[in-house]
Every structure is written in structure tokens, then in C-alpha cells.
Amino acid sequence: MSRKFEFSVNGSAVSVSLDNEETPLLDVLRNSLGLKGTRFGCGLEQCGCCMVLIDGAPEKCCTKPVSSVAGKKIVTVEGLGDASHPHPLQQAFLDEQAGQCGYCLAGILISAKALLDKNPKPSRAEIAQALDSNICRCGSHNRILRAVEKAAAVMRAGAER
């Protein structure tokens, strides 16, 4: 008996019908909605590859039942920007060449977005703290930290204008 779940993803209302209300939000994003930017890393809420914003808060969604996000606002990496209109964070990651294999980056960008929404001028230590819920295995950490600092500066300058 399928049930309907309604929520918003990247500003658009979506409605999905599923038999299993425990289906993880990650599976819904990737398989039902075709949004592949949010990655599967562990299925254990440990690595942060599947980080999305749920009503503005960064949350791992690989085990989060879709029923728990009914009526909520989800933002994924695709919702930050695209090649023609990159988010300052995405632009800063490109400017700093912050990444190697890049599998962790979507989740890291979301964690960084959540941090900058709350704290527009974080210290290096605060950025590192906020990103400790994400794992990077290639060792791009310092570039990522620099990119978030840079994006924060760009966003502050934009806000002052």
C-alpha cells in the first residue's frame, strides 16, 4: 500500500509515493528524484557524504526515513548553484582547487553552507570543527578550509554592498 510524501527540495514542491515509509531520504533523492549529487558513503550516518540541509540544519540523510521529512524544506548540493550561477562556496572550491576524488565534496559544501548561514565570519578552527562531521580521505583538508574562509569573505563583502 503506497503512501504519498510531500516536501520541498531545492525550492520545488515534490511528492513521492512509496510503499516503505522507512525508505531513507538519500534513496528518495537519488533514485526517485534523480538527484545524484548527494552521495552514498556509509549508510551509517558516519561519513557525511549524504549531508543535506533540512529546514536549514545540516543532516546526514542515508538512514533518515522519508516519513520524517514530510512538509520540510530540503536543500541538496544541486540547490546551491550550478556552473552558470555557482554559489560562492562552489566558486571558492574551484578557485582553491579544493578536492581530489571529490566524492566527499557535496556533503562538505552543505556542511559549510550551514556553518556560514549561522556564522558569517568563522575562524579556521570553527570551520574545521564544523567539518569534522565529514570525512575526506584524499587529504584535501587544508584547501577545503581555505576555500570556506574565502567564500565567507566573498559572502560578507556581498552582504555589505
Next chain:
Amino acid sequence: MNASLPGPLNDNPNLDRWVAFPSPGKVTILTGRVELGQGVLTAMAQIASDELDVAMERITVRSGDTEKAPNEGYTAGSQSIQFGGVALRQACAEVRALFLEQAGKVLGCKGNELSIRDGRFHRNGASTGQDYWTLSSAIDLTCRATGVAARKAVADLKSVGTSSRRLDLPGKVFGDSIFIHDIQLDGTIHARVVRQPNRGAAIASIDERAIRRAAKGPIEFVRNGDFLAIVGNDETAVDAATAAAVGHVVWHNVEAPTPTQQEASWLLQRPAVDRAFGAAPGDSQGRERFERTYTRGYLAHASISPSCGLALYRNGKLTVWTHCQGVYPLRAAVAKILELDPSLIIVHHVQGSGCYGHNGADDAAADAAIIALQRPGQPIRVRWRREEEFIYEPKTPAMIVKVRAILDEGGKPVDWTQEIWSPTHNLRPGAGGNLLGALALPNPPPEPPPNDVPEANGGGATRNAEPLYDIPAKRVLHHLVTESPVRTSALRGLGAMPNVFALECCIDELAERGGKDPVQYRLSITADPRARAVIEKVATMAKWNADATGGTGRGRGIAFARYKNRAAYSAVVVELFVDEEIRLHRVWCATDAGLVVNPDGVINQLEGGIIQSASWVLKEQVRFDNGIASYDWQTYPVLKFTEVPEIEIELINTKDEVPLGVGEVTAGPTAAAIGNAVSHALGTRIRDLPLTRERLTAALLKD
């Protein structure tokens, strides 16, 4: 007469395996090297851009594809640029020469009167109206390279030597469907394997009802001997069923590694193939002997994504998509286990997460292929589970390295023996290693004969076992341990990390024994100017102070290596603090990699190597406890954002030297520099990795 060709071009001499002009204004270059996150395809495009004189924007790179791309074996060993890049460069030079000759014929002039600007041919500075694309119909690129065409002089290279932006990075920050995990073919069937715990384990019973109940959606079982998979359209249901299957499939003949087997010391009493090379046995002639033993435990590749493979068997042909490091060796191995002719199999490389060596990628592809053969016409997508990756990926072996030095009256080593105990570092399918799924099929393949990477290819356990220093007699004793509790294979640098850790820590111990500064001591036994240059450079960068007091909780250490003793040179200084645990503060690194194609790409690789090595040294060891007890990120923690040190890197400018790979060069020096810095901070030495809190406490109590 054919001049000699770079190896990979000699193996794939037809130029159409390397370069194509598919449509006006477009160039396709083909390479057997694959993108693993190291930025290699960008570097290849830069090389082609220079040698063909076309803008980067015109170039598409096709890589790792048994249909079209050259067979270059594995993308491994930091050899892509040194060998694959040089081959591509020569192929492009040959193509350029052919086109210049043809343009000369068309224009009635000599080829050397012409120049090329972004693909267009000019004469006396004026456009001739000819370009690669107008001329391409007259040139047959299926011809063979001759080796006669001259590559450009280094001084004439424009893109090479600049930090061109990575071609693969935009897709990664915008969340595009670029990973193998993102491929969704029409009618995709999701599949998970219920893994055979070990070779010889047999399925006793399957509680299908319980598994179906847990699935909460339609699933099917696919079985061939003791190879069992759960498949279905609904990935969520397949995942749930597989998680439940762990408790509802009972196996006979299960063997599980024990805590005793976890430690390197277990290797000492095992059967082994004993080898020796280098100088004849030395006689200390009454001189002082110095002996120390260093160990390291088993490590996991711990790729951030579990492995994934896709396969489709249709009309008697099999197509496989994989993120493995060698599509041709995988094709041969899959052909063998499925008893198919390799010509009926196409293997495409698609990016996965960083692998750092032989992880589960080949096995996941083979899993998909095995299932696909039983489900013709259906695209099969296998994605390993997190614990499956940790438990079943090949581990890098534990190693024991015993160093014996004989010293002259000045305290310098005159004779050096490095004795190693290690299981193999190479069970890649291309080296005779088995694909995991094949072990569960009826008629499993036999165990491969004992084997490790030969010294001619850099060695496996013996990699960097000989110090580069000026020591009159050096020898290596290698015990290739043939009994291992887990499957072992290649991880970034193979034996180089434990060997450099051992010898560079021992060099520090010798310096300390003689009351010498570690930097000066190294310089006193090194004449190689490129080695001296990186050591001196890193000491300057770090403002190395020979008089820094030890035993204060703050420590500094230096270490050096030339990767494989024939590739890039790197020296590393680490500064750290030790209280209850080790906190890395700063790392400096000077590296000489010859001609650098993309400086920022090289620095990115060096930084990654430093951080990964630091993670190995401080945190990582695969634990055994009635099975693999390191099965997720909590039981196998890696370095976090709040734990990474600041890193400063400088490249030595040696652009007239051949380009050398850098992915692996920092692993050994970083490990030893940390070891030396910890010893400096504590005033006592720890010779066993990882440098855990328990080992710190034990070392301090011992004093």
C-alpha cells in the same frame, strides 16, 4: 629505421589509439591512465595541448576504455606522467609531424616552414587556411609511431608547467552524475552480494522468508555455487534484505582472523619464501653493530565510497563499468572466470572515490559480471556495503623491518642490512590475484603462487628497502610470508612507507647516538645533489634549529626518501606536540619531481600523501577479533579536519629532468618524520606503528 619508443607507445604503437580529430575544432586524446582524483587527465590534456598546439578547451580526454584507449596496464606506482605522459607526448609529436608534412604537400612548401596556432597552420605568420580538421581526411592515424618525430623542447612548452584548473573538479562541486555510483541505465537491477566469509566457506542454509520479510519490497536471489546475491528494482529493499541476510544465511567452514594474527610480530614464525639481494654478507670486523626493529600493522584503503560495478550481458557480449585501476587486466581476469573470450568483453572506466591502490573496485565489477551472465539483458548494478568494503577489500600487509648497520669509527654506516617480513603487496588480478566473487563459484580458481612486485618494477615489500645514502655495502633480506590471515595487496607506496619509516628512524637513532644533528648527519652521508637539495631546502623552510631541546613535549623530526630510489625526491619536516596524544602542528615538504606538468596538481598530491600518511601513522590499523573488527569509520577512524596540520610545500625547479610521479613519494618521509618528531618530543622512541595512545603511555612508563 625506428627510433626507440616510450614503453606504453611501443606497446600501443598505432597513433589512433592516442589521438583523434572527431569533428571540426575538436581533439580527442586517449590514455590508458585513469582519473583517481589525482588530476591525471588534466595533466594529459596539458601535455597534448602543448605538443599539438591546440587550446585546452578543444581537448576531450577518453581514458581507461578497452574499446579505444591504449592498454597501459594499471594506473599505479606514480608512473602515469613519467611513462604514460611521455608516451602521449611522443604520440602527439608524431601526429603533429604527420600533419605538418601533409600540410606542406598541400601548400607546396616544406613542413618546417609552417607553424601551428591552436590547430591552424600558419606560414610566415599568415594563416594558410589549413588546419588539423581540413587535413585529417588525408591522414591515416592507424599508422604506427616511428619514434623519429621530435618532441618540443621544454622551453617551448606553454601549458606544461602551469597550474591549469582540474577538468574533473566542476562536476564534483556542482553534484553532477560523474561517479560510477550515479550511472542509471534503463531497467537497472540493484544487486548486493551476501559475501562468502572466506575461501572454502559453504552455504549451509538460507532463511529466504526472513530475508524477504526484512526487505519490505520485492527481491530475488541469484545463486551460483556459494556465490549468493540479492537483486531487485528497489535499491532500498535490496539493501534491507542484504543487511538482514547477514544473520539469516548460515555458513560452514568459517575461518576468522584472531587478535594474535593482527600484529606484525605474528609474521615471524610463518612459512615464507626467502630472498636476498645486494652486497655479500658483511663482516663487522670488530666494528660497532647497531640493530633496531620497526613494525607496522595491516592498513585499509578505506575509500570514502564503497566499491561499485555495473555489467550488462546482451547478445553474447558483456559490457562492464568499473572504477578499477586497470581495465585491460580486469577484462582478462573476468574473461577467465566467466570462460568468455576477452574480445566479447568491453570494460569502461568511470570515476569512483579515491582508491589509493587495489581496493574492492575490481571485485565489485566482477560481482556485477557474474550476476549479469545469469540475468542476460538486465543492467546489473552492484554497490558494496560500507562494512563489506572494510572487511573484504584487500589490506596492505603488516610488516616487520629489521635494520642492522655496521658503523665506522665516526659513527657512519658502512654496511646496511634491511630484513623484511611481509605478505605480498600485489594480488591484483593482473598479477594473478583472484577476483573475490570467483572464490565462491563452483570450481574456484587455485591460490596464486607466491609473488610480489619484482625489484625491476620498484619492488613490493622491498620498495625503498635500500637506503639511498652513500653506504659501501647494502643488502636486503626479504621473507615473503606466504600465510596471511587476510588477502593483501597494493596500497599507496607498497613497502616504501614501512621501509622508509624504519631506515629514516634508524638514521635519526644513529645521529642521536653520535650526538649529531639529524639534518647534518644525513648530508654527511649523501653526495646526490638532488637529495641534498631537498634536505637543505626543507631545513631552511622549517628554520631547522640543530640545538632544539628534546623531551619537552614539543618535537621536530626530519626524514627523506627518493621514491623507489629512482623517482621523485622528497624531504619532510614535522613539528608536533605530545601530551595525552600526538597533535600535528606544522609540516614542511620540499620535493624534486623533475619537469612538473601542473604545479598545483603536484602540490595537491603531495599534501594528500602527507595527510594520508599522518593518518596511517597516528590512527590506523585493521583490528582482528574473531573476524575483521575494523568495519566502519568508528572502528577504523581516520584523520579529521581538526587534526590536520598546516602544510607548506616547495617544488625544486628541475624542469630539464624527466617528469616523476608524486602520489606516493611523501608517504615514507612523513611517517618517519612523525616518528622522529615524537622521539624528539618524548625523549624516547616508539618503533611500532600506529603511534597510539597505548603505545605512548607504554613508552613513557618504560623510561
